[in-house]
Amino acid sequence: MTQRFTWRGPVISATLSAALLAGCPSSTPSAVTPTAKPSGTASTAPSGTPTAAPTGTPTSGSDVPGATPTPSGLPSTPDTSSRATIQGVVVDDKGVRLDGVTVTGKVLGAGTFSNGSDTLTVTTQVGSYALNGAPTGSTILITASKVGLTRRQRTIVPLSNLQGSTDINNVSFGGTSDPAYAFSDAPEVVSFTPAKDATGVDANTAFTLTFSEPVNTQDVENAFAIYVAGPITTPGTLSDTDSYMLTALTDDGNPAKLLYTYDSKRDDGAVANTATVVRNSAMPIYDSRSFSAAWSNNNQTVTFTPRPGVRLPTDKDSSKLPQYAVSFKDGAIRDAAGTGRSDSWFRVSPAQVGRAGYRFTVAADTGAPVVSAITGLSGGDVAGGNTNRIRVQFNEPMHLFPANYGGKAIPGIGAPMSAARAGNFNYALKETLVGGVADADLVATTSQAGVSFLTDPTRSTVEFSIRNDDPLAAGTGFTIGNLIWVKAGAAITDPAGNPVTTSNNLHLRSGRVI
Numbered sequence: 001m002t003q004r005f006t007w008r009g010p011v012i013s014a015t016l017s018a019a020l021l022a023g024c025p026s027s028t029p030s031a032v033t034p035t036a037k038p039s040g041t042a043s044t045a046p047s048g049t050p051t052a053a054p055t056g057t058p059t060s061g062s063d064v065p066g067a068t069p070t071p072s073g074l075p076s077t078p079d080t081s082s083r084a085t086i087q088g089v090v091v092d093d094k095g096v097r098l099d100g101v102t103v104t105g106k107v108l109g110a111g112t113f114s115n116g117s118d119t120l121t122v123t124t125q126v127g128s129y130a131l132n133g134a135p136t137g138s139t140i141l142i143t144a145s146k147v148g149l150t151r152r153q154r155t156i157v158p159l160s161n162l163q164g165s166t167d168i169n170n171v172s173f174g175g176t177s178d179p180a181y182a183f184s185d186a187p188e189v190v191s192f193t194p195a196k197d198a199t200g201v202d203a204n205t206a207f208t209l210t211f212s213e214p215v216n217t218q219d220v221e222n223a224f225a226i227y228v229a230g231p232i233t234t235p236g237t238l239s240d241t242d243s244y245m246l247t248a249l250t251d252d253g254n255p256a257k258l259l260y261t262y263d264s265k266r267d268d269g270a271v272a273n274t275a276t277v278v279r280n281s282a283m284p285i286y287d288s289r290s291f292s293a294a295w296s297n298n299n300q301t302v303t304f305t306p307r308p309g310v311r312l313p314t315d316k317d318s319s320k321l322p323q324y325a326v327s328f329k330d331g332a333i334r335d336a337a338g339t340g341r342s343d344s345w346f347r348v349s350p351a352q353v354g355r356a357g358y359r360f361t362v363a364a365d366t367g368a369p370v371v372s373a374i375t376g377l378s379g380g381d382v383a384g385g386n387t388n389r390i391r392v393q394f395n396e397p398m399h400l401f402p403a404n405y406g407g408k409a410i411p412g413i414g415a416p417m418s419a420a421r422a423g424n425f426n427y428a429l430k431e432t433l434v435g436g437v438a439d440a441d442l443v444a445t446t447s448q449a450g451v452s453f454l455t456d457p458t459r460s461t462v463e464f465s466i467r468n469d470d471p472l473a474a475g476t477g478f479t480i481g482n483l484i485w486v487k488a489g490a491a492i493t494d495p496a497g498n499p500v501t502t503s504n505n506l507h508l509r510s511g512r513v514i
Helices: 002-015 217-223 419-424
Strands: 083-089 102-108 119-123 128-135 139-146 149-156 189-193 198-201 207-211 224-230 244-249 255-258 291-296 301-306 323-328 357-362 371-377 389-394 425-430 461-465 483-488 508-512
Touching: 083 139, 102 128, 119 128, 128 139, 217 224, 217 291, 217 301, 224 357, 371 483, 371 508, 389 425, 389 483
Parallel strands: 198 357
Antiparallel strands: 083 128, 102 119, 102 139, 139 149, 189 207, 207 301, 224 323, 244 255, 291 301, 323 357, 371 389, 389 461, 425 483, 483 508
């Protein structure tokens, strides 16, 4: 018995903690550790060597110790009523379990893990992980990350698990039960401006998107789009009545309807039967043709800046402000290596599932448009008609045309500047400046058919032709140097519904013919 204890002494001392060896004698004779492996014949026991196993030594029939003893400072029997194990698997979007994923638990608020810290980090093996000693009843943030893949986050309040069931306190990333949290090598938008659900966004804002990795820039530029997202309060059958109503009036004097709406799957990831906003079209209001794209961060970040004349329709009434959504048109967004995704492009936060887009609300436009300049253009009579024109410059866009809609105006937006509203301009022709012009002199109205914005990509300049039978231009046309006065009628409004400024006669302007 003495010989066996002496030979196994190094094994015991290597596995037991100092605390468990406290019951051993304070000194051990040198003969306890032999210089050579003992022979099969027992020698005389060294003096001072205990004849009985010390405290904690396996007893007869237990030559090989069992489980590793509890480390110093921890109870030998864990308090399972206040501690729990959080466990799960980490899987990619192809169903493959991932090794080498760093999983960190962070206690949010009071409480610590059994290691005395509010943080515990482990690494997956065969796709599995376990965070032992988690405090029950505390909210714990679980973060899983691996180089080259977008990190994932989930939270849990672990429950006491006396039975040790693997179905309790299970937090998995991916797999059949949690596919939305699967790791993926496909690119995702991980940050962006304007922010999700932002309000008061400038109607002329730029959009910046940062992806989880460098991407195929052409894919992104081809697919980028801005959709109308509401608000629409009439659920049910999709119809024209579900379109969003703005303050601006159409040509017939009825409230303008913003007929552009967006696909339900771009409603923050909602599917058609659960969408909270009713839409009647999948047509985006603007796409990348209305923006210039600038790339940075090794083709991982892009900023889309509106081109001249591009502005999101808004309203003067704060209760009627439209919502818009940033999303992508159908098609894959590939990374630099060619791996792509065709939906759920946006991870609006690490703790949320992938979404097809995100919403924001534009700011109200309460500024009234001002006539800033006029110019007369003389072209002379041509084949019984003439090419005389008057160009009126405003201080803001007066008509909106989305580039992706073939040049067709947004329904109802900017209607006061359409051909049917050109009659709200009056003009007078003066040979010389005689100190002003009275309203009575502004007897001629502009053409009902010759209005055009084609001379100005910002849509802040309107140009109209003068009819040949107009009493101020008939037969003779304009003469270079003539002074022309123009009055813009109050019925002319900007796309937000603000009527033209009439105070201080700012709607009256003069300019010479060139």
